[in-house]
Amino acid sequence: MRRKGTGYATVFYGTGYGNGFPDESRATIELSENGIVTVYVEVSDVGSGGYSIMKQIAEETLNIENDCLILKNTNTSYMKDSGTAAASRQTYNTGNAVLNGCKNLLDNISKVFQLSNSKVLNKDSLKKIYNELIKNNIEAIADGYFKATTSQVDLETGQGDPYWPYSFGLQKAIVEVDDETGKVDIIELVAINDAGKIVNPVLAEGQAIGGCSMGIGYALMEEIELSEGKIKNTNFSDYIIPTSKDMPKVKSIFVEEEERSGPYGAKGLGETVMLATAPAIINAIYDAINVRIYDLPATPDKVLLEINKNR
Structure with a gap:
């Protein structure tokens, strides 16, 4: 039956790795003279969609059209350590590093260019921004960094923050x-x-x-x-x-x-x-x-x- x-x-x-273990991610965001933003980030996409997610975070933060951004993630000669594709950490940890790098680049841009939140930037706009940055000796590149905040558990008291979130x-x-x-x-x-x-x-x-x-x-x-x-x-x-x-x-x-x-x-x-x-x-x-x-x-x-x- x-x-x-x-x-x-x-x-x-x-x-993330948890329990106070160093859990760091890094990214570099670069605007070039052809109006293309390149995101250098070590995101290992093992089927989890990390590649697409990092692009989405960068495009949203910079408010640019999707054909203005490329992501490079396969060569350690030009990208910094962002940790492994493990522990369900990529979107949170590495995504935060990409977000931080994009915000830092926007800080540079804001010194010479007034951006509108409602206007999506295209290649022509980004070329003008790049030229203004160079003319004013301001870097068209910025680094992003994120470190997860956890601590080891005290085995005597059971207290600590082994994971977050x-x-x-x-x-x-x-x-x-x-x-x-x-x-x-x-x-x-x-x-x-x-x-x-x-x-x-x-x-x-x-x-x-x-x-x-x-x-x-x-x-x-x-x-x-x-x-x-x-x-x-x-x-x-x-x-x-x-x-x-x-x-x-x-x-x-x-x-x-x-x-x-x-x-x-x-x-x-x-x-x-x-x-x-x-x-x-x-x-x-x-x-x-x-x-x-x-x-x-x-x-x-x-x-x-x-x-x-x-x-």
């Missing part, structure tokens, strides 16, 4: 469990995330759905098999991950509670989108068959074994 269950899970996740998530999973085979089918996932102001909604939704896919793999499929310290299942024919056919309908919702210390109110999203998936699924399995699975992944043989123990 197929039994349906619903499960929920919540998560909070600290952005925090992102939050809640997921709902609806599953069907076949109590004769132990097979679990996911019918629907609802993923609700608070990652501050969403800079790029399309990319964020894709990241949320991708995170759910990773969470499904963790909950139901992915398992490393070891023999004498060596991994036995070293390819995707025997290390199983979700495919498009395994994905249910995912409803993604963002609660945009703006983070005042983030670039335009944004904060981290990366890991948060996947952490609640597996516990929500496991809770849904429990709701369906009154069996608690503690050993992941919840493969059919494990689920069936627990069902038979409780018959």
